[in-house]
Amino acid sequence: MSSEGTAHLRQSDAGFLIRGKYVLTASEPEMISDGAVRVVSDTIADIGSFDDLSSRFPSCPVLGGSNDIVTPGFINTHGHFSEALVTGIAENFALGDWLRVLIDAVAPHLNRESAFIGTLLGGVQMLRTGITLTNDMFVCDPRTTSVTPGVVQGLEELGLKGIVSYGASDRRPGTPVEDVFAEHAALCEAAAASTLCRFRVGMATVAAQAPSMFARSVDFASLNADGIHIHLHETREEIEFIRESRHMSPIAYCAQNGLFALPTLAAHCVWLEDTDIRLLASHGVGVAYNPVSNMILASGVCPVSRLRGSGINVGxxxxxxxxxxRQDMLEAIKTGVLLQRLDQLDPAALTAREAFRMATIEGAAALHLETAVGSLEPGKAADLVVFDGGSPALANVHDPFQAIVYCAGPREVKDVWVAGRRRVADGELMGVDVPALVSESRKLANRLARRAGLGELSLLATSN
Ligand SMILES: [Zn+2]
Structure with missing residues (x-):
């Protein structure tokens, strides 16, 4: 169907139906066979059997198909559009050296244009793997002209929902702190003008902010933001550094200094004492589990079972x-299951059903957004994915949860709706000239690699 057709459907009073052989709700009941979802404008109006809904609303156009699988849109609980132009480089470093040779080198050279194009490039990949909301932290040096509103501009262009933050730091000597807070303010203002974005205060890490800046960040967030987005306990080195300098774990420091009084999403949480887990649980901190990144940087394995067993929401x-x-949510979901099983030497360490919930309603809860998104229920946002039941990978579905987690890849993502707008149709992005975007991003990536001096790391830089 064309975008004009979709626009027409959205204007119908009764909305339209999205049909599937299996509708996985991430709610109760968890699955409806031969089901359908009725969407009106940007909201889910009904969910039930296809026969019932199609007889009650005979004028509603029907999308999806009788062999397809319908799910909620996936919630990506942690990402960085600031890295979109430096993929496939610097592979053999642990976090500390990786930050030094790659991220710190790139950070001074990012600008509004690279934020915009990087968001488009990363966001296209996300939408194609069923992500409808992403929690982003843009990491760049503060500049006199704000950079991060380019992320909001990109998300608006894509029609992808975002929780946007600036990964603030005064770690480097001479960082102009006023410019850091001007960047937060500019992003906050851009998000406020967007229907798709919400603003949080980003903190790269506890170690990245002097105590005075940390305190000011908490104050700024309590006045201006929906919450906090921070990396916590990703590596042992991070914890040792804070224990030596502030005499407690980073998690304890956050709890003691008011950060956890705000809704907080903590990325990674790999190295945890029981006391840390109790603090996360008692403060309702949500955790982002990033299995592929943790493996690439050899950081360690997030203790997902211990966290979830303590009542912590893990997305x-x-x-x-x-x-x-690779910005691929389906890869992250499957890898997330496999890594837990390998780490615990237990094939039941994490099930496909549990991973599906983590990618949907539990991720939403980790971000304190579970009343608005993350499951298919009347009144919630119409953020949905249709998986192609005609694809060979989904030809034989014995358990739809296992089919999504183990069998499906981006090729099986047929349609994606964000707030009732069809953003992916038959596997293609709507309203985005992808070849032109790729071409544009290539020029920016070349320039960025040269300016950042990535020559020793990058064949791309040395060949141009
Ligand atoms: Zn991160």
């Missing part, structure tokens, strides 16, 4: 394109 994240070069 899945693809992380940034520099530490997980």
């Amino acid at each position: 899945l994240g693809v992380d940034g394109p520099a530490s997980n070069d």
